[in-house]
Amino acid sequence: MADGAVVNTYDPYAVRAQFPILSRQVNGKPLVYLDNAASSQKPRAVIDALVETMEGGYANVHRGLHTLSNEATEAFEKAREIVARFLNAESAEQVVWTKGGTEAINLVANGLGLSIEPGDEIIVSEMEHHSNIVPWHLLRERRGAVIKWIPVKDDGSLDMAAYADLLGPRTRMVAVTHMSNVLGTINPVAEISRLAHAAGAQVLIDGCQGAVHATPDVQAIGCDFYVLTGHKLFAPTGIGALYGKAEALEALPPYQGGGEMIETVERDRVTYARPPHRFEAGTPPILEAIGLGVAVEWLAQYDRAAVQAHEHALYRHAVDRLQGQNWLKILGQAEGKGAILTFAVEGAHAHDVAQIMDRYGVAVRAGLHCAEPLAKRMGVTSSTRASFALYNTVEDADAFVDALIKARNFFV
Secondary structure (H helix, E strand, C coil): CCCCCCECCCCHHHHHCCCHHHHCEECCEECEECECCCCCCCCHHHHHHHHHHHHHCCCCCCCCCCHHHHHHHHHHHHHHHHHHHHHCCCCHHHEEEECCHHHHHHHHHHHHHCCCCCCCEEEEECCCCHHHCHHHHHHHHHHCCEEEEECECCCCCECHHHHHHHCCCCEEEEEEECECCCCCCECCHHHHHHHHHHCCCEEEEECCCHHHHCCCCHHHHCCCEEEEEHHHCCCCCCCEEEEECHHHHHHCCCCCCCCCCEEEECCCCEEECCCCHHHCCCCCCHHHHHHHHHHHHHHHCECHHHHHHHHHHHHHHHHHHCCCCCCEEEECCCCCCCCEEEEEECCCCHHHHHHHHHCCCEECEEECCCCHHHHHHHCCCCEEEEECCCCCCHHHHHHHHHHHHHHHHHHC
16 A cells, blocks of 8 residues: 555454454454453564564664665664654654653653652652553652642543642643543543643653554644553554654653763763664664554554544444443543443452453453552452454454353353
C-alpha cells in the first residue's frame, strides 16, 4: 500500500487474517485474545520486517561508513520520522527512543529530579499505572517532593474541579494517563495541559494506551512530554518513545552516559549531544525501532475513527449481553471511554475467573493491573480485564461473554 494511503472501509476479519497467532487454538478452542491492554499481537508486516532486516540489512547505526550501516541507519531514522508524524510532533528530533513507556517516564523524572526542592509538588491521578507513580515516589523519597492525587469519580472519570484546586505555585509536574489501562477512561488531556501550564507546571502524558486507542496529537494536547510503548502498539517489546517539546528536551540533562550521547569526551570534561541523541546512550534497539516504525505505518493505513468505533462496538456488545447479571461489577463507565471492560465477579477471585476462561480459549488479564491505588479507590482487591483491539470480532465478544458466564457458574 502506498505511503499515506488509508483503507476506505474497515474490515476486522481482513485485519485479523494478518495476525498469524490468531489462527491458533488454546485448550482445543479457537484463541480469543483479549489481553491487548497488556500487550498486543504482531501483524505479518512487522514480523516480516524484523526477519528481513536480520537476514539482509542488519548492522549498527550512525557511526558506520559501510553499506549495511548506512542502510540500517536510514531505516532506524525513518522509523523515528514515522513516529513523529503519528504523534503530530513538529520534528523527528523531538522523538527519543527508549526501551518502553516506563523508561521514558523515568527519563523525565530523573532529569526533573535534579532541580526538585523539598516541598515541590508532583500531581498524578488515582488511575495511574505504577509506571507513572513509582518514578515520582523516587523523587519524594530522594528529593522531598510532595505527591498530590487527582481523585477519580465513581464512574471512572477524573474530578477536574479537584484537579484545578490542586494546582499551585509549587506544582512542578502534572503526570496523567491519556487512557486508563483499567477503566478505559480517556482523560481530557488538552484541558489538563492548559490548566497546568497556566499554573507554571509541566505536563507528562502517559500514552501507552492512548497512543493505540485514542488520538495522540501532541500539538493539540499541548503537553510537554508524551510517552508510548511499542509492544502495545503491535510492535516488538523493548522499544518505546518519548516525545518532548524542543525546549523541554533541551532543558533535560542526560539520563545515561555512554556512546552516541556525547559530542566530545576528554580526560577532564565531556560535552553532550543535542536531543534526541543526548538521551540514547549505547547501541540502541535497532530492530525494535524499525519494527515500531513498521507497526505505526501499518496502523496508519486504517481510519482511526473507524477503528475506535469498531472497538467500542465490541465493548458495547459485551456489556449489553451482560446486562442484568447482578453478580458482576463493572469498573469504569465514563462517557467516551475506550474498549476496556474490567470487572469483579461476586464470590470469585479474578485469578480463578481468568484461569477458567482460559479453558475456553479466552485470554484475559487478572489482578491489580499495576494500578493498586485505583483498585483501592474502586473497592476491589482484584479484577479481571478484557481489552479489545482492532483485530477482535463480534464472535470474540460473544465467546468472552459465554466463557465468563460459564466461569461464574463454576462458583455457584
